[in-house]
Amino acid sequence: MIRIANGQGFWGDWLEAPVRLVEQGPIDYLILDYLAEVTMSIVQKQKQADPNLGYARDFPPLIGRIASKMKERRVRVVANAGGVNPVACAREVKRLAPELKVAVVLGDDVYDRVDDFLARGLELKNLDTGEPLAVIRGQISSANAYIGAFPLAEALATGADVVIAGRSTDTALALGPMVHEFGWRADQFDLLAAGTIAGHIVECGAQCTGGNCIADWQTIPDFANIGYPIIEAEPDGSFVITKHHGTGGRVSLETVKEQLLYELGDPQNYITPDCVADFTSVRLAEDGPDRVRVSGIKGRPATPFLKVSVSYLYGFKALGTIVYSWPDALEKAKAADAIVRARLAALGLTFEEIYSEYFGANACHGQAAPVNAQPAEVMLRVGVRGKDKKAVDRFTRELIPLVLNGPPTGTGYGDGRPSVREVVAYWPALIPREEIQTRVEVVE
Amino acid sequence: MRIPLSRIAHGRSGDKGDTSNIGIIAYEDRWYPVLVREVTPERVKAHFGALIEGRVERFELPNLGALNFLCYGALGGGGTLSLRIDAQGKTMAAGLLGMEIEIDERELTD
Numbered sequence: 001m002i003r004i005a006n007g008q009g010f011w012g013d014w015l016e017a018p019v020r021l022v023e024q025g026p027i028d029y030l031i032l033d034y035l036a037e038v039t040m041s042i043v044q045k046q047k048q049a050d051p052n053l054g055y056a057r058d059f060p061p062l063i064g065r066i067a068s069k070m071k072e073r074r075v076r077v078v079a080n081a082g083g084v085n086p087v088a089c090a091r092e093v094k095r096l097a098p099e100l101k102v103a104v105v106l107g108d109d110v111y112d113r114v115d116d117f118l119a120r121g122l123e124l125k126n127l128d129t130g131e132p133l134a135v136i137r138g139q140i141s142s143a144n145a146y147i148g149a150f151p152l153a154e155a156l157a158t159g160a161d162v163v164i165a166g167r168s169t170d171t172a173l174a175l176g177p178m179v180h181e182f183g184w185r186a187d188q189f190d191l192l193a194a195g196t197i198a199g200h201i202v203e204c205g206a207q208c209t210g211g212n213c214i215a216d217w218q219t220i221p222d223f224a225n226i227g228y229p230i231i232e233a234e235p236d237g238s239f240v241i242t243k244h245h246g247t248g249g250r251v252s253l254e255t256v257k258e259q260l261l262y263e264l265g266d267p268q269n270y271i272t273p274d275c276v277a278d279f280t281s282v283r284l285a286e287d288g289p290d291r292v293r294v295s296g297i298k299g300r301p302a303t304p305f306l307k308v309s310v311s312y313l314y315g316f317k318a319l320g321t322i323v324y325s326w327p328d329a330l331e332k333a334k335a336a337d338a339i340v341r342a343r344l345a346a347l348g349l350t351f352e353e354i355y356s357e358y359f360g361a362n363a364c365h366g367q368a369a370p371v372n373a374q375p376a377e378v379m380l381r382v383g384v385r386g387k388d389k390k391a392v393d394r395f396t397r398e399l400i401p402l403v404l405n406g407p408p409t410g411t412g413y414g415d416g417r418p419s420v421r422e423v424v425a426y427w428p429a430l431i432p433r434e435e436i437q438t439r440v441e442v443v444e
Numbered sequence: 445m446r447i448p449l450s451r452i453a454h455g456r457s458g459d460k461g462d463t464s465n466i467g468i469i470a471y472e473d474r475w476y477p478v479l480v481r482e483v484t485p486e487r488v489k490a491h492f493g494a495l496i497e498g499r500v501e502r503f504e505l506p507n508l509g510a511l512n513f514l515c516y517g518a519l520g521g522g523g524t525l526s527l528r529i530d531a532q533g534k535t536m537a538a539g540l541l542g543m544e545i546e547i548d549e550r551e552l553t554d
Contacts, residue, residue, distance in 0.1 A: 038524060128461065214537065215454035215471070254454060254469070257508050261467020263458035264512050267503050280505050319527065355520060355527035364530050365539035366495040383527030423524050426461070 002181050004174050004198075004231040008032040008079075009205030011039055011056050017205060017228045018062055022069045025244035027230060030070075031173040032079035033203055034059065040167065041311035041424045043083035044111065044142035054085030055092075055164075063162060064096030070161060071099060078152055078173050082166040084109050084142060090164050090443035103160035105151045107438035108167040110308065110431075111143045117431070124308060124429040133429060139312040141424060145431060146307045148273030149195065150186060151438040152176025158442050167309070169272055171199030174231060182235040186274075193277035193299025194237035196270070200277075201241055201259050201294070202229040208241060208259035210249030215258065222248025227290075238295040240287055251290040273306055273433075275299040305430035314425035315352070316392040319383040320399040321359075323412030326376050330361050332407040333380035339406050340382055340398050349394055351386040379412065385423060392420050445549055450541035452552070453479060455510075457537035462522035463514050464496075464533035466540050470509040474554070479511055480504065482545040488513050491543045492536075513540075 005027040007018030011034040021030055034056040047054025059081035063070075070077065082089045086104040093102050110117070114133070117124060124133035133140075144167035153176050155163040163176075175195035178184060184191045201208050208229050210220040227247025232240040242251055260279060264270070267279035276299060283296035324332040337356045344354070359379035362369035384395045396417045403410040452475040455468040468483060470476045485500040498516030505512060519533050520526035530536070 212456065212534075213454075214456065214541070215469075254471075257469045257510060258454065258456040258467065260508060261465075261469065261505075261510055261512055262456050263460060264465055264467060265460060265514060267505050267512055280507055282507055284508070314525065317525075317527065353521075353527060357529055359529070363528075364535040365492070365542070367493040368491050368495070368539045368542060370542070381529065385521075385525065385527055425525055426523060428461070 002029065002177065002233050003027045004029040004031060004177050004233060005228060006031050006033065006174070006202040006205055007228050008034060009203065009207060010034070010036055011058065013205055015058070019066055021228055021244070022066050022073065022075055024247065026073070027075055029177040030075055030077045032059070032077065032081060033170045033173060034079060034081045035083065035167060037309055037311065037426045038424065040084065040142040040144055040309065043085070044311070047085050052088050055083040055089035056081040059089060060092040060096050063093050063100070067097035067100055076156065076161055078156070078163045078176055080165045080168045080173060082164045084111070084144070084166060086164045086166050087441070087443060093162055093164070094443060100161040101159060101442065102162045102164065103155040103158045103440055103442045105147070105155050105163065105165040105168065105438055105440055107436060108145050108147045108165070110145055114140060114143050122431065124310070124431065127428040127430065133310065133427065136312045136427065139314070141311050141313060143308060143310045145436045146273055146309065147436065147438055148172045149175035149179050149192070150274070151440065153179035155440045156180040158440060160442065170203035171196045171272055172274065174199030174202060175274060178233050189275045189299035189301055190297060191237040192275040194239065194297040195233070196272050196275060196277045196299070197279065197282060197297055198231045198233060198239050198294065201256060202231055204259065204262065205229065206249060207262065208255055209243050209251050210255055213250070213255050213258055215254035220250045224248060237297060238293065240291050240293050242291045251292055253284055253286060253292060256284060256292045271303060273302060275302050304433055306433050306436055308429045308431045310427040310429065311424050312427060314423040315385060315387040316389045316420050317383060317385040317423050318392050318396045318418045318420050319381060320396060320418035321379050321381045321412065322399060322402055322410045323377055323379045324407065325409045325411070326374055329375050329378040330358055332409060333358050333378045335407045336380055336402050336410065337382060339402060343398055344395060347394065349391045351384040351391060353385050355383045357381045389420060396420060445547060446544045447547055447552070448541065449483065449543050449545050452547070453541060455537035455541060457533050457535070459519055459522060459532040462519050463516050464518040464536045466513040466515065466536050468511045468513070468537070468540060473509045476506060476509040478545070478547055478551055482547070483511060485513065487543070488515065488540060491540065492518070
């Protein structure tokens with residue numbers, strides 16, 4: 001049995017979580033998931049500004065902080081912290097923790113290969129719209145193929161203490177150590193599916209140990225010291241989800257089921273680079289306090305393609321708010337919204353979308369929200385999105401004047417006018433698997 | 445009798461682009477057939493009204509006593525494009541759990 005713990009559900013998750021996982025009990029592998037789609041375009045920009053950047057900058061200091069404990073307790077780290085510059089990330093880790101052996105997985109970053117793909121007739125059509133990538137060629141800011149668990153296992157086979165990947169899938173971070181430890185082969189699809197689903201359960205950190213749990217959330221103990229998840233993985237593909245003794249939170253059938261359903265599409269066709277996993281085959285059983293046993297998982301062969309995620313500059317948006325107090329807070333906010341829209345129209349400004357929400361009334365659920373006849377206050381938030389930056393900028397000047405020239409009791413404008421933000425959008429596409437050749441390097 | 449779905453189920457929601465995924469899970473296995481009967485894709489779409497622009501597709505996970513709904517065009521463009529506060533659909537499960545369903549008193553208490 002090996003213990004694989006996830007200490008980071010996204011870049012920006014709790015900084016203490018990975019440290020506590022290493023210090024508060026036994027684990028063999030610490031995995032850390034840093035990359036969301038939005039992250040790739042951010043790190044690409046950082047690399048363009050400075051060729052030594054372009055990775056998750058929280059990662060090297062974390063390894064510096066836990067390096068001695070890792071050595072003492074023989075904990076190895078697998079992380080997709082490399083962004084678009086895994087080698088630079090590895091060098092910074094080596095600078096802060098010279099006693100550790102560090103390996104990187106390369107080959108996912110295809111930003112420099114896009115023109116070559118297009119020239120060879122690979123259209124990289126948008127999976128949602130069917131449009132060819134050539135349509136947005138000039139606006140691309142990053143392009144990465146999602147890679148699976150086998151390159152991570154190959155990196156672990158070098159004996160590295162720290163394995164740094166770029167755009168590996170979140171689930172591969174958990175499956176990689178299992179492939180390495182148990183010698184699972186690329187055609188053992190039930191086993192690969194089991195490791196994949198284990199990875200899915202823990203990939204959002206504490207979201208499977210009581211965080212964001214709707215079931216009986218008021219009774220979940222000690223959120224302040226919530227334990228992050230640990231997979232106790234067996235060579236036969238069964239595993240237990242648990243957390244360190246004495247930590248807060250809860251592992252129960254309810255917390256695990258909620259996370260199994262999170263960001264799930266067709267449950268019988270969970271497609272990864274390693275296999276197609278079937279969530280309708282999962283069997284759960286309670287296995288003592290804060291322990292859930294998972295078994296029975298079935299999988300099928302992976303598809304001949306890998307997913308590529310391309311980020312590109314889409315346009316601009318801005319969002320501004322004003323708060324109105326009772327009485328008739330919602331009526332005032334709606335009147336203010338109508339005024340803003342009339343003034344934008346009078347200026348001849350057009351947008352792809354103008355969207356208004358009424359916080360305190362129905363912003364999250366629309367008509368599905370319960371009706372409150374007299375809320376104490378309502379916040380109007382108006383947003384616009386469009387290709388014309390000047391129009392979006394002009395919109396940002398139309399909200400604050402309402403405090404003096406609109407309905408009564410407008411307040412909460414203290415942050416000044418809203419800022420114009422770039423909208424970076426995502427272009428999902430498929431690429432034949434053989435186009436992506438990964439390789440492992442040990443960084444000295 | 446009519447009860448809010450939250451009496452017999454919990455859930456979680458997330459996003460895939462402009463699609464909101466809502467997982468609804470029966471607290472007791474015996475309530476799973478009630479979910480299948482009561483929480484149809486049509487009723488989910490009607491419950492949220494204008495918030496869901498596209499269709500709603502339902503998948504069954506009897507092994508977990510759960511249903512998974514994919515609500516297309518439900519996140520204002522999704523991801524970074526969306527102008528909504530809940531651009532990732534994090535609260536959609538809570539919104540659906542507020543829906544009223546019809547249940548036999550026997551089904552509820554047996």
